[in-house]
Amino acid sequence: MSDEHLKLALKALKDRFGLQESQLMKYPPTLEAEPDKIVDICQVLRDEFGFNFLCELTAVDYWPEEEPRFNVIYGFYSHSNNVRLAIRVPLNGDDPTLHTVEGIYRGANWHERELWDMFGINIEGHSDLRRIIMPHDWEGHPLRKDYPLGYEEPQFTFNYDEIDKRKHHARYEEA
Amino acid sequence: MAEPLEVSYQELRHLVSERALNGDTVLLNMGPQHPSTHGVLRLLLELDGEVIINCIPDIGFLHTGIEKNMESKRWEMAEVMTDRTDYLNTTGNNLAYCLAIERLAELDVPPRAQAVRVILVELERISNHLVWLGTHALDLAAMSMFLYGFRERESILDIKEMCSGQRMMTTYFRPGGLWRDIPSEFEIAVRRFIRMFPGRLKQYHALLTKNPIFMDRTRNIGKITAEDAINLSATGPVLRGSGVAYDVRKAQPYSGYEQYDFVVPTGTHGDVYDRYLVRMEEMHQSVRIIQQALDKLPYGPFRSNNRKYVPPPRAELGTSMEAVIHHFKLWTEGFSLPKGAVYLPVESPKGELGFYVESDGGNKPYRVHMRTPSFVHLQALPFLCKGHLVADLVGIIGSVDIVLGDCDR
Numbered sequence: 001m002s003d004e005h006l007k008l009a010l011k012a013l014k015d016r017f018g019l020q021e022s023q024l025m026k027y028p029p030t031l032e033a034e035p036d037k038i039v040d041i042c043q044v045l046r047d048e049f050g051f052n053f054l055c056e057l058t059a060v061d062y063w064p065e066e067e068p069r070f071n072v073i074y075g076f077y078s079h080s081n082n083v084r085l086a087i088r089v090p091l092n093g094d095d096p097t098l099h100t101v102e103g104i105y106r107g108a109n110w111h112e113r114e115l116w117d118m119f120g121i122n123i124e125g126h127s128d129l130r131r132i133i134m135p136h137d138w139e140g141h142p143l144r145k146d147y148p149l150g151y152e153e154p155q156f157t158f159n160y161d162e163i164d165k166r167k168h169h170a171r172y173e174e175a
Numbered sequence: 176m177a178e179p180l181e182v183s184y185q186e187l188r189h190l191v192s193e194r195a196l197n198g199d200t201v202l203l204n205m206g207p208q209h210p211s212t213h214g215v216l217r218l219l220l221e222l223d224g225e226v227i228i229n230c231i232p233d234i235g236f237l238h239t240g241i242e243k244n245m246e247s248k249r250w251e252m253a254e255v256m257t258d259r260t261d262y263l264n265t266t267g268n269n270l271a272y273c274l275a276i277e278r279l280a281e282l283d284v285p286p287r288a289q290a291v292r293v294i295l296v297e298l299e300r301i302s303n304h305l306v307w308l309g310t311h312a313l314d315l316a317a318m319s320m321f322l323y324g325f326r327e328r329e330s331i332l333d334i335k336e337m338c339s340g341q342r343m344m345t346t347y348f349r350p351g352g353l354w355r356d357i358p359s360e361f362e363i364a365v366r367r368f369i370r371m372f373p374g375r376l377k378q379y380h381a382l383l384t385k386n387p388i389f390m391d392r393t394r395n396i397g398k399i400t401a402e403d404a405i406n407l408s409a410t411g412p413v414l415r416g417s418g419v420a421y422d423v424r425k426a427q428p429y430s431g432y433e434q435y436d437f438v439v440p441t442g443t444h445g446d447v448y449d450r451y452l453v454r455m456e457e458m459h460q461s462v463r464i465i466q467q468a469l470d471k472l473p474y475g476p477f478r479s480n481n482r483k484y485v486p487p488p489r490a491e492l493g494t495s496m497e498a499v500i501h502h503f504k505l506w507t508e509g510f511s512l513p514k515g516a517v518y519l520p521v522e523s524p525k526g527e528l529g530f531y532v533e534s535d536g537g538n539k540p541y542r543v544h545m546r547t548p549s550f551v552h553l554q555a556l557p558f559l560c561k562g563h564l565v566a567d568l569v570g571i572i573g574s575v576d577i578v579l580g581d582c583d584r
Contacts, residue, residue, distance in 0.1 A: 024533075026517045027278060052405050056518055058531055058544040073531060075518050075546075079405065079419065082426050086518060107408025110554045128190065133235040133583055142243055149240075149247055 005081040009049040017041060028075065028084035035089050035098050038074070042104045051076035051085060054101070057111035059119045063145035067092045070119060074101075097122040118143035190231050191221045200228055205568075207236050213310060213572060214579030216553070225564045230557040234550075238583040245543045249509035250276060251350065253540055258344040260545060261581035263303045264523050266295045266335070269348040271521045272543075274429055275532040276350040278519055279512045282484055286473045288352035289431040293468045294365060295338070295347065296430075297461040301372070302331040303524035303576075304454050311451070311573035312383060315392050320382060327375055334364050350510075351485040352478025365469060369462050376458060384455070393448040397559040397571035400445060407555045411526025411548055412453045413575055417445030423522040430521075434471075435464045447574040454576075457524075484510045509538040518546075525549060525576050549582040 010029060013019050017037050022030040033041055045051040056075030063069060068090030075086045091098065098115075100123045101108045112123045113132040120141035123129055131138060140147050155163045194200045206217040215236035221229035241260060245253040257268040270292055277284060284292075309324030332342040337358055339347035347354050383389045399409070401417040414421055422439040424432040440456035442449025479485045486505050487498035504510075512534040520529035526548030535541040552575045560571045 024514070024516050026515045028518060054408050055410075055520065055527060056529055056531060056544075056546045058546070060516075060533055060542045073516075073518070075529070075531075079421055084427075084518075105408065106406045107551060107554060110550065131235075133238045135235070142240065147243075149243060 002081045002083045005049070005078070006083040006085065009045070009051070009083075009085060012049070013041065013044070016044070022086075022088050025086060025088070028086050030073075030086040030088055032088045032090065035072075035091055035096070038087065038089055039099050039101055039104070041087060042074070042101045045076055045085070046104055050078045050080045052079055053077040054105035054107050054111075055084070056086070057108055057115070059115055059121060059143075061119060061143065061145045069093060070096055070121060072098060072115065072121065091121065095120070095122065097124055099124045100126045102126060117141065120144065191229050194223075194228075195221050199223070203565075205565075207233075213577055214582075216572075216577070216579055216582075218556075218568075220565065220568075222565065225566075227560050227563055227565060227568060230560050230568075232553055232556055234553060234579070235583050237579045239580075241584045242543055242545065245540055247539065249538050250512065250540060251509055253543065254349070255344075255346050257545075258346055259580065260547065260584050261523065261525070261528075261549070261578050262343060263306050263578055264299055264525070264528075264581075265344055266292075266299045266347060267521065267523045267528065268545075269346060270296055270430065271519065271523070271528050271530045271545075272532075273348045273350050274521065275517050275519045275530040276512065278517045279515055279532065279534055280350065280481075280484055280510075282351050282479055282481055284352055284430075284479060285476045286431065287475045288477050288479075290468045290472050291353060291357055291477070292348055292430050293432065293435070294465050294472075295335070297464045297468075298331050298334060298365070298368075300461045300524045301458050302328045304458050305331075307454065307524075307573070307576045308379065308451075311570070311576075312389070314569040314573045315389060317383060317386070317389060320379065323375070323379065323382075327372065330364075330368050330371075334361065334368065337361060337364060349478065349485070351481060352476070356477040362469060362472070365465060369465050369469075372462055373459065376455070376462075380455065384452075390448065392567070392570055393451060393574070394446055395444070396447045396563060396567045397574060398444065398446045399555065399559055403558065404445065404555070407558065408551045409526070409555055410551070411522070411524070411576075412450050412457065413526065413552055413555070415440065415453050416442040416450035418443055423520050423527055427520070429519075432464075435467045437464050447570050450574045511536060511538045516542075520546070523548060525578070525581070526552065545584055547581045547584065549577040549579070550584075553577055553582055 013031055019031040019033050022032045055077045059070050059072045061070055070091040072089040073086055077084050098121055100112055112126055115121045116123055116129055117131040117134055118141055201222045203220045203222055205220055207215045217233040219231040220227055241256045245256055254272050257272045258265040261268055305324040305328045309321035312320035335345050336342045339345040399417055401419050404414045404417045418441050420439045420441045425439055437460045440453050442453050482501040487501055491498040514536040516533035518529055518531045520527045529546035531544040533542040560568050
């Protein structure tokens, strides 16, 4: 029953949006979609095929490759049919944008903030796009592959001002 | 020093109501060092008198960069870090990580290892719920529950120490099985625990379940409907408290859960009290699962025989050249996983814990992402606490059961 439902959903998505099956993902079954289609796909998945639950939203950085630089992974689950499905969205360039799916799955809000914080993926139409895990004046996006691991000078009381001067406070200047 | 307060106000302006700008309501900072927030969680509350109008969680104080750090460690080294995310459910995190690796490597786990994994993970579930119960009751002014909860938890930690030498951060599960076989005292200790525990559970029920103060402070507080809970991606007891019987152990069984007979408890009202009842019943079901797993604990190898991923036994090193080579390879460069990615969820005590693991064919993870239940559930907190009193907030935070190490990773 549930396998049939999954096949039906995969076939419908392939036909309607012209999607390809991803060879990389071993589980769950995954389709690759262009970034501009993701909102429509989410809408169809939730309303027509009962994938009412967004279980996973994350990204991978493929630096130094440029096309695609990122892959964003959406994982869906259907409570009524007990099947999982995922969508991978390749994004090109250093400063990619993606439209929010917050209107369809409210739970996407924080995941998308995490995408912005950790990968620098711009989320269009997001209600509250702030950094979530890193401090609000942080520079760079730590989970990108070109972001070094370590080499951050610790900021203590005696050298706080000195290091603080070197940081770029774009937001302070605006405010 | 720079003044960060001014900027925060500008940034948060769109999150508070118009009345806050006029000064009708009060903005109150709660945390990060507040005993009732179960960790380093900061909440910005907009209050009208005692009533919460808006709640803005601010997380990240416990961010340790584990996901980034794992990318620079070998597969088996990175597993040590999974313990440190949710420090109340360490074996559960190990299990999720190992299952993802085993799926990528197509590695079979022998039945004995699977049964031991199930026993330890269910013990861990009880231990996690005991900490939750103790702190939750402590928040609601039932002091003694905390002491009882930690007393029982101690015997679970002893069992874990017996297996792995560590009380909390065990890393006892390894890709392909277990680190070593369980000691002979293991079965006696676990049996003693499950014989003792149901009686203790009755005591907890006697202390809290019909306690009028506890009921007043938990019933009809922090209500969430099933639709809202699903839309907010809630899982685990938060979702089950609202009446959705979704449990990964039942829905998509892993590690041999399909062999065991257990019930997924659900609530009806979706309030703090129902989530409490769900967790209490879950502890009881965990005891049942442990009982069944112990009764038919199979003999046999405790880890896979695939030498590409699993080290050979010590005794073989003296006689087999091949074993020495495998041992040397595993201890110098580790194992490599075939190129691919997988998202695999397990049922942690807090909800669905999913590991997205990607390999580029090397001996290090290319990307590991943890879909942690605390992160997702904390997102639902503003929806749960709107319209309630500040005093109820600590009860609501307790009822979603968060661990900030799990949330910030």
